Amino acid sequence: MDLESIPGVGEKTARALAELDDPERALRTGDVAAIANAPGISRGRAARIARAAIRREHDDPGGFLATDRAREIYRELLELLADRTVTDYAAQRLETIFPSPRQSRIEDVRAFAADALEREPNPDVLDALEGVSSLDRPRDVRVRERCLATTDAERYSEAREAIPELSVEIVEDAQGLAELARGYSTVVAIDESFAGVTVEGDVRVEPDALETPAETVPERPLAFFARNRDAITAAIDVHRHAGLETDCDLEGLEDALSRLETDGTVAGDDELDRLATAVDDLDAAVGTAESVANDHLREAIREEDVTIEGADLLSLVERGAGVDSLLSRELSDEYAAAVTAAREHLIESLDLESGEAEIARRIFADEPTFPVEREEEPLGRLREELTGARERRADRLKRDLAADLADQRDHARQLVQDALEFDVELAIARFAADFGCTMPEFVWDGEMRSGNGVSGDDDGVSGDDGVSGDNGVSEDAPDGDGIDADAGPRETGFEIEGGRSPLLDEPLERIDPVDYGVGGVALLSGVNSGGKTSTLDLVASVVVLAHMGLPVPAERVRLRRFDSLHYHAKTQGTLDAGAFESTVREFATLADRGAGSLVLVDELESITEPGASAKIIAGILEALSENGATAVFVSHLADEIREMAGFDVTVDGIEAVGLIDGELEVNRSPVKDHLARSTPELIVEKLAEEADDEPIAANGGDVRGESVPGFYDRLLEKFE
Structure with a gap:
């Protein structure tokens, strides 16, 4: 790429x-x-x-979400999906699922979402996902006690690039290797010319070292697994609890990880632990051993009666002898016992083996001294022996463990990636369950049955329109970019059955299901607070989710593929001249090039005076109808717009059934070809039904000739 x-x-x-x-x-x-x-x-x-x-x-030009409100709808839906993720990865991954007009992209995500709907989230899986995260790539691995050696400058550059964790040194000959061996615990010679060379120290000749980095620098795979051990272990748990298939040997990987410390060292080896403890505790153990010997001697001196005759004392003084000579002559047995106690304490406290113990005994000399003091030369030798043994043991264990883990690296990556993707699937499944979603049926070529509304067929799918009843996808429909300009306007759009807007802040069971379908353009009328805006939000949510390739919040949805979504929310107050001009320009562009668009508009009449608004909206609807766009305009001026429009514009209505305790009772599903009554009309009708024949009193009690019911009847006539 x-x-x-x-x-x-x-x-x-x-x-x-x-x-x-x-x-x-x-x-x-x-x-x-x-x-x-x-x-x-x-x-x-x-x-x-x-x-x-x-x-x-997918050759997607972008811009499907053409207005601020359309983008708001998408962000709100995305947030609802992200709320149902466990891992940060899943929330970020959902950011890459966006509405697209391209069939290939929609189908890709639909296939993913269809699998997701088969997932069953359970508490154990969700708990395990808490520990899964994207794998980190260690960038700070550096090994200082080991180096690579070569005589060739080109080989030098190749080595530095292939194994940056180690220092690379240029040498001229075997003597150069010997000098390096004095400064490094291990030297790896990567030239074939060094084969057979014998050099003091840990010098290995490995011409293929650059081709086997896991063996040359086992710290590399170990650092990767140590850094990501918790995430990999959690991914193993996810696979087990969810029953996910994998080529990875879960038990083998889990066992190898159990032998790895978080700092990249090998865990669970008794011999390595013994050596590491001996090196760390050496100075303290020697100091304690000195105290043991000196305490023993002090006690012996206190209890011993030492008598020295004058001639003996004079002889010792003449020879320059001191207290050591007195100890050797008078307390040799006690000194030997003190040194023996010190040696035994040192050997036992450090758990030294026979060869190490032999060196340790030399730390305390046989010649009597007081106080008893360590010998630095054998102490240094013991330190070197223990340190070297520890490093050799650790190196061998690292190599063995790295060999076990190196081949598992790709499996581990896939294991974690599958667990993270599983969280994305679970988020989609949980979203679908929470909002009663189903996969929508697409009509890719734009063909739908003529007319507005939801089909009256049992299954709502035409037997010859190329739509598969299994997944709602036409198997032979072309991946076009919209309606063919030469084909003329078509009655296309969307059909929703049992839709519930996920944007409503209500439990699903308290949301009334909505049935609504539009082909071409339509006006949507209805009472205030009757659900017109919520219906637009539902349509927008369904269309956005469908073009994301995701399930939609309805019992059934059938729709065409749109090129873009233009959702114009209700404006707050009348627009000034400049804003009004900008709005009209926007609709002019849409009317000219919006053939494959879905246009949702909420009370556009608020942009200017009611009379002018009706004329402008009528003109916009005419243009949209002519170019074959799908549009729903919410308006309280539906009747006036219908009269001014140059075609038979459909007017749908969200009908209020009546008033109950001052609250509207509404049928939330728009009624096709029906101008809904307004809230004032309902109130006047209610007053007329409840009124009695008492006359209206006015002007100090003068009685008019018209009764209260008659007044209400006159008002009702104005609505006819």
Whole structure:
């Protein structure tokens, strides 16, 4: 993949992406977390890059969400989906699922979503997901006690690039290797010319070292698994609780991880623990052993009666002898016992083996001294012996464990990736369950039965329209960009049965289901607070989710593929001249090039005076009808607009059944070809039904000739 061909990705960003382990996979799958691991790329930028890569793959021009309100609907739906994720990855991954007009992109996500709907979330899986996160790539691995050696400058550059964790040194000959061995615990010679050379120290000749980095620097795979051990272990739990299939040996991987400490060292080896403890405790143990010997001697001296005759004392003084000579002559047995106690304490406290113990005994000399003091030379030898043994043991264990884990790296990555993707699937499944969703049926070529409303067929699917009854996708429909300009306007749009808007802040069971369908253009009338705006929100939510490839909140949905969604929310107050002009320009462009668009408008009449509004809306509807767009305009001027329109515009109505205790009782599903009564009309009708024949008193009690019911009847006549 040419990374710079992705919109918004320049040379610098392409270089950063190229540092990822598998940039093509990350971009292809929308792995925002992996993309964000590239140097200098934030998570927000990573999401934008992923979306751009997906759009490029499907030739998606973008701009499906054409208005601020359309984008708000998408963000609200995305937030509802993200609320049902457990991992940060899943929330970020959902950012790459966006509404698209391209059939190929919609079908890709539909296939993913169809599998997701088969998932059954359970508490154990959700708990395990809490510990899963995107894998981190360690960048700070550095091994200082080991180096690579070569005589060739080109080989030197190759080694530095292949194994940056180790220092690379240039030497001229075997003597150079010997000198390096004095400064490094291990020297790995990577030239074939060194084969058979014998050098003092730990020098290994491995010409293929650069081809087997896991053996040469086992810290590399160990650092990766140590850094990501918790995430991998949690992913193992997810697979077990969810019953997910995997090629990975879960037991083998789990066992290998149990032998790895968080700092990349090997755990659970008794011999390595013994050596490490001996090195760490050596100085303290020697100090304690000195105290043991000196305490023993002090006690012996206190209890011993030492008599020295004058001649003996004179002889000792003449020879320059001191207290050591006195100890040797008078307390030799006690000194030997003290030294023996010190040696035994040191050997036992450090749990030394025979060879190590032999060196340890030399730390305390046989010649009597007081106080008893350590011998630095054998102490240094013991330290070197223990340290070398520890490093050799650790190196061997690292190599063995790295060999076990190195082949599991790809499996572990896939294990974690599958667990994270499973969280995305669960989020979609949980969203669908919470809002009663189903997969919508698409009509890719734009053909739907003529007329407005939901089909009266039993299954709502025409037997010859190319729509599959299994998944709602036409198997032979072309992936077009909208309605063919030469085909003329078509009655196309959407049909919703049992829809419940997920944007309502109400429990699902308290939301009245809505049935509504529109082909072509329609006016939607209805009482205040009757649900007209909620109906537009429902339609917008269904269309956005459907074009994301996700399930929609309804019992059944059938719709065409739209090129864009234009949702104009209700304006607050009359617009000034400049804003009014801008709004009219926007609709002029839409009327000219909006053939494949869905246009939802909420009370456009509020932009200017009612009389002018009706004329403008009528003209907009005429243009949209002529170019074959699908549109729903909510308006309280439906009757006036219908009279001014140059075609037979459909007027649907959300009908209020009546008033109960001052509250409207409404049939939330719009009635086709019906101008809904207004709230004032309902109130007047209610007053007329409840009124008695008492006359109206006015002007100090003068009685008019008209009764109260008659007054209400006159008002009702005005609504006819």
